[in-house]
Amino acid sequence: MVTWSAPGKVFLFGEHAVVYGKPGLAMAIKPRVFVTVRKNRHPTPAKSPYIDGCFKAMGVTGSVYVNSQMPSSSGLGSSAAVTVATLSAINDEFDLDRTREEIALTAYQIERAVQKGRASPTDTYVSTIGGMVLITGQSRRKIPPQNLNLVVGNTLVSHSTAKMVELVAEGQRKFPDVMNPVMEAMGALTLSAVRNLSNPRQLGQLMNINEALLEVLGVGHPTLSKLVIASRNAGAFGAKLTGAGGGGCMIALCPKHMKGRVAAAIDACDARAFITSIDTVGARKENDA
Numbered sequence: 001m002v003t004w005s006a007p008g009k010v011f012l013f014g015e016h017a018v019v020y021g022k023p024g025l026a027m028a029i030k031p032r033v034f035v036t037v038r039k040n041r042h043p044t045p046a047k048s049p050y051i052d053g054c055f056k057a058m059g060v061t062g063s064v065y066v067n068s069q070m071p072s073s074s075g076l077g078s079s080a081a082v083t084v085a086t087l088s089a090i091n092d093e094f095d096l097d098r099t100r101e102e103i104a105l106t107a108y109q110i111e112r113a114v115q116k117g118r119a120s121p122t123d124t125y126v127s128t129i130g131g132m133v134l135i136t137g138q139s140r141r142k143i144p145p146q147n148l149n150l151v152v153g154n155t156l157v158s159h160s161t162a163k164m165v166e167l168v169a170e171g172q173r174k175f176p177d178v179m180n181p182v183m184e185a186m187g188a189l190t191l192s193a194v195r196n197l198s199n200p201r202q203l204g205q206l207m208n209i210n211e212a213l214l215e216v217l218g219v220g221h222p223t224l225s226k227l228v229i230a231s232r233n234a235g236a237f238g239a240k241l242t243g244a245g246g247g248g249c250m251i252a253l254c255p256k257h258m259k260g261r262v263a264a265a266i267d268a269c270d271a272r273a274f275i276t277s278i279d280t281v282g283a284r285k286e287n288d289a
């Protein structure tokens, strides 16, 4: 029996634009999903299509126990983290010798199949290797880790990534001349952010611009806007939704001494805030209890 864990992630810049081949920047964060796998010839079927997909992809059978520090369906990549941790645990328990790159690729294929083709490799890749990653199409570049003071705000409004991606695609089909430049601008924002990673004030401003463009795409939500504005008023450098939008989570980049104040402002909007930072480890083996 072995236990592996994998982290969640936030999109700092470029969600949705990455689906159109533009650059996006994502970062692994501290909350993790823990998965224990044990060999078992006659397991009870898992309730999750992600976990079923993992056993099918690896060609073995076993039983699974999942323990998550993350809310599901909130845009923090919990399904990717479950998939990555399950594949890593299966790999270890059955001595299959897969590399991290292979685990990341298999996890992406499983997510894409479960989500009917609507997934970029971002969540699964970032969860596997940790740190900060610049995604452009199928290319992935690890960026030297930065210590960003982030507060995550969960609206508690559930959303569907597939629906939000479809909504953006509809806008794109209807008004390509308007939407293409918006996607271009989002890509440019990401590249500008990569050049300004050590300047949180500039980064915050870029986040605010990114938030406005996400609104243009139609993936905002009144509760997200409320949390974004509350965070800025409480002293954040900048704030934006993170992930697919339409609900789920937002992030605020804060001066170090303002994190508590920003989190309290989010909580006061009947939402759930937590302070987080970068996870540089990715998938890892846990000591057996």
Ligand code: MEV
Binding pocket: 011, 014, 015, 016, 017, 018, 019, 075, 118, 119, 120, 121, 122, 161, 165, 242, 243, 244
């Ligand atoms: C969802 O977390 C981010 C999207 O860009 C979709 C994806 O990248 O798979 C909306």
